[in-house]
Amino acid sequence: MLVGYRTPVKEPTWTILMYRNLCPCFHALKLIKKDCLLSPRVSRCASTAAVPRITTHYTIHPRDKDKRWEGVNMERFAEEADVVIVGAGPAGLSAAIRLKQLAAEHNREVRVCLVEKASQIGAHTLSGACVEPRSLEELFPDWKERGAPLHTPVTEDKFGILTETSRIPVPILPGLPMVNHGNYIVRLGHLVSWLGEQAEALGVEIYPGYAAAEVLFHEDGSVKGIATNDVGIQKDGAPKATFERGLELHAKVTVFAEGCHGHLAKQLYKKYNLRENCQPQSYGIGLKELWTIDEKKWKPGRVEHTVGWPLDRHTYGGSFLYHLNEREPLVALGFVVGLDYQNPYLNPFREFQRWKHHPSVQPTLEGGKRIAYGARALNEGGIQSIPKLTFPGGLLIGCSPGLLNVPKIKGTHTAMKSGMVASEAIFSQLINENLQSKTIGLDVQEYEENLKKSWVWKELYAVRNIRPSCHTVLGVYGGMIYTGIFYWLLRGMEPWTLKHPGPDFAQLKPAKDCTPIEYPKPDGKISFDLLSSVALSGTNHEHDQPPHLTLKDDSVPVSRNLAVFDGPEQRFCPAGVYEYVPLETGEGSRLQINAQNCVHCKTCDIKDPSQNINWVVPEGGGGPAYNGM
Ligand SMILES: Cc1cc2nc3c(=O)[nH]c(=O)nc-3n(C[C@H](O)[C@H](O)[C@H](O)COP(=O)(O)OP(=O)(O)OC[C@H]3O[C@@H](n4cnc5c(N)ncnc54)[C@H](O)[C@@H]3O)c2cc1C
Numbered sequence: 355m356l357v358g359y360r361t362p363v364k365e366p367t368w369t370i371l372m373y374r375n376l377c378p379c380f381h382a383l384k385l386i387k388k389d390c391l392l393s394p395r396v397s398r399c400a401s402t403a404a405v406p407r408i409t410t411h412y413t414i415h416p417r418d419k420d421k422r423w424e425g426v427n428m429e430r431f432a433e434e435a436d437v438v439i440v441g442a443g444p445a446g447l448s449a450a451i452r453l454k455q456l457a458a459e460h461n462r463e464v465r466v467c468l469v470e471k472a473s474q475i476g477a478h479t480l481s482g483a484c485v486e487p488r489s490l491e492e493l494f495p496d497w498k499e500r501g502a503p504l505h506t507p508v509t510e511d512k513f514g515i516l517t518e519t520s521r522i523p524v525p526i527l528p529g530l531p532m533v534n535h536g537n538y539i540v541r542l543g544h545l546v547s548w549l550g551e552q553a554e555a556l557g558v559e560i561y562p563g564y565a566a567a568e569v570l571f572h573e574d575g576s577v578k579g580i581a582t583n584d585v586g587i588q589k590d591g592a593p594k595a596t597f598e599r600g601l602e603l604h605a606k607v608t609v610f611a612e613g614c615h616g617h618l619a620k621q622l623y624k625k626y627n628l629r630e631n632c633q634p635q636s637y638g639i640g641l642k643e644l645w646t647i648d649e650k651k652w653k654p655g656r657v658e659h660t661v662g663w664p665l666d667r668h669t670y671g672g673s674f675l676y677h678l679n680e681r682e683p684l685v686a687l688g689f690v691v692g693l694d695y696q697n698p699y700l701n702p703f704r705e706f707q708r709w710k711h712h713p714s715v716q717p718t719l720e721g722g723k724r725i726a727y728g729a730r731a732l733n734e735g736g737i738q739s740i741p742k743l744t745f746p747g748g749l750l751i752g753c754s755p756g757l758l759n760v761p762k763i764k765g766t767h768t769a770m771k772s773g774m775v776a777s778e779a780i781f782s783q784l785i786n787e788n789l790q791s792k793t794i795g796l797d798v799q800e801y802e803e804n805l806k807k808s809w810v811w812k813e814l815y816a817v818r819n820i821r822p823s824c825h826t827v828l829g830v831y832g833g834m835i836y837t838g839i840f841y842w843l844l845r846g847m848e849p850w851t852l853k854h855p856g857p858d859f860a861q862l863k864p865a866k867d868c869t870p871i872e873y874p875k876p877d878g879k880i881s882f883d884l885l886s887s888v889a890l891s892g893t894n895h896e897h898d899q900p901p902h903l904t905l906k907d908d909s910v911p912v913s914r915n916l917a918v919f920d921g922p923e924q925r926f927c928p929a930g931v932y933e934y935v936p937l938e939t940g941e942g943s944r945l946q947i948n949a950q951n952c953v954h955c956k957t958c959d960i961k962d963p964s965q966n967i968n969w970v971v972p973e974g975g976g977g978p979a980y981n982g983m
């Protein structure tokens with residue numbers, strides 16, 4: 355059962371589908387006759403007598419070599435659709451809606467199935483969010499009449515540089531990415547939930563509580579679809595009496611819309627070498643809270659951003675504070691830290707807590723009440739880091755390939771538009787009677803060609819140098835100067851493209867070369883400890899399942915991460931999942947993984963300096979239970 359803060363939101367009819375046993379929708383199921391569908395996986399069982407076993411997940415310890423799995427029925431049911439979509443975020447839902455709109459316009463039947471790992475649509479969504487309504491207007495020109503939850507048009511834009519004691523206002527010149535007039539402050543989870551209702555009304559089959567765990571392939575190498583995860587496995591990796599195999603969903607085209615740092619997308623990059631012509635992706639971690647504040651301090655429509663304190667100039671990041679016009683005096687506030695930071699002692703959560711005490715921030719929160727907390731990684735690589743978007747049988751949309759406009763911190767409009775462009779290309783292949791496909795899964799290359807002709811590409815190209823311009827000796831301030839001179843004058847027309855220094859995990863310096871950071875104790879009024887924060891995310895996972903934070907080698911956390919970097923996962927995880935605890939023998943330490951706390955932000959998979967952590971999907975429905983984050 356999911357626990358945590360919830361306000362009454364209209365329960366869409368599909369929430370009943372979260373109960374796996376009640377799910378009636380995989381109708382006309384076709385049983386696949388296979389002896390065992392376990393795919394061969396790399397086993398790197400590095401556990402020795404000295405290293406306690408941490409990872410019990412079958413992706414590391416294959417079940418076909420495990421006696422406890424002998425005789426267990428591994429047959430899977432399969433269902434056929436035209437298009438399967440993984441992820442019900444703005445991208446996946448816009449793609450689903452556009453497909454159904456086109457089918458209705460052409461009087462065609464197109465079966466669209468969408469799986470989402472959250473138990474309710476929108477429950478894993480975390481964003482700012484100040485959104486540009488451009489794509490929504492294209493998707494539903496009558497979105498206002500339909501009651502889309504965009505209640506707060508931006509009325510006031512503020513930007514400042516913080517020092518420890520003061521705030522230096524920075525004018526927002528017309529045309530700069532920070533201009534927000536015409537945009538709306540939203541609770542993105544509510545907008546996503548509303549998109550889910552629209553999709554369902556158009557006939558999209560939505561399956562919340564079903565995580566896509568595996569990509570399936572045809573013999574010719576094209577994508578065949580996905581399999582949802584198995585359930586009923588004990589913490590130690592043995593089958594429970596309730597073990598149930600996942601389901602296969604086959605499609606002509608599978609659309610991957612997992613958001614930033616998708617777990618399946620990572621596999622696709624390798625399989626199809628999709629990243630060979632782009633730079634490594636760069637990321638940030640965004641931490642966010644919702645507060646109800648004193649009504650006198652509430653300025654609905656105000657948008658505030660800052661850079662500077664408490665981060666030093668070489669650490670990219672900044673804050674947002676948005677005043678929402680909901681039924682109560684609500685503000686959304688958050689802090690983003692670039693994951694290319696170097697000091698392993700840096701703790702993004704505690705930087706966020708510290709920032710709230712700034713003299714220009716604290717007065718807004720005094721007398722208020724924090725009601726929600728969460729965290730999620732976001733892409734910062736820009737157009738340089740976008741991989742190839744299509745491959746036989748599938749394609750990538752939204753933040754999965756990284757279509758976020760970094761200086762604007764906006765990716766909702768580009769995610770939605772990419773989903774719409776993808777669906778238009780998919781639909782024209784689906785109805786093309788003369789189509790001669792080289793592979794069984796359709797290769798929709800027109801999607802990438804069309805996206806490159808759309809406003810999305812133009813927009814991302816124009817801002818491509820802003821984020822990498824922060825890598826000079828001037829740090830973030832160099833980026834601001836670059837924006838003021840080159841972006842404002844040339845709007846991205848400069849004939850050069852700057853590069854990122856390399857993957858984020860490689861930027862971390864050994865602890866011996868860095869200074870530990872002293873963070874103040876939380877006061878329990880403005881700043882808080884980690885565990886009381888995680889409690890506000892409503893996060894829960896079935897306790898008795900193998901940890902979904904898998905280690906390729908169980909010995910690496912102590913032998914390298916702790917020895918060289920002083921265990922940075924204890925600090926960069928915004929949910930306290932990783933803890934180094936003393937060994938029972940009294941000598942040395944071991945890593946303890948509190949997987950139930952995981953808010954699915956993906957930071958550990960990105961920032962682990964040893965790249966030893968592989969985030970895989972837990973049992974469907976597990977994770978945060980955000981309400982309008
Ligand atoms: C702190 C922060 C602030 C931001 N501020 C803004 C802002 O102000 N304005 C703005 O426009 N954008 C903002 N963004 C970016 C914006 O949130 C994203 O660009 C947008 O959500 C991307 O949409 P998406 O559909 O691609 O991915 P997501 O919104 O991440 O959705 C992906 C969905 O897929 C599901 N999923 C993932 N893997 C699986 C799987 N294997 N099986 C089943 N389901 C799966 C997830 O649970 C999720 O629901 C912000 C992001 C962050 C983190």
Ligand code: SF4
Binds near residue numbers: 927930931959
């Ligand atoms: S375990 Fe990883 S994905 Fe989960 S909350 Fe911590 S850093 Fe994020």
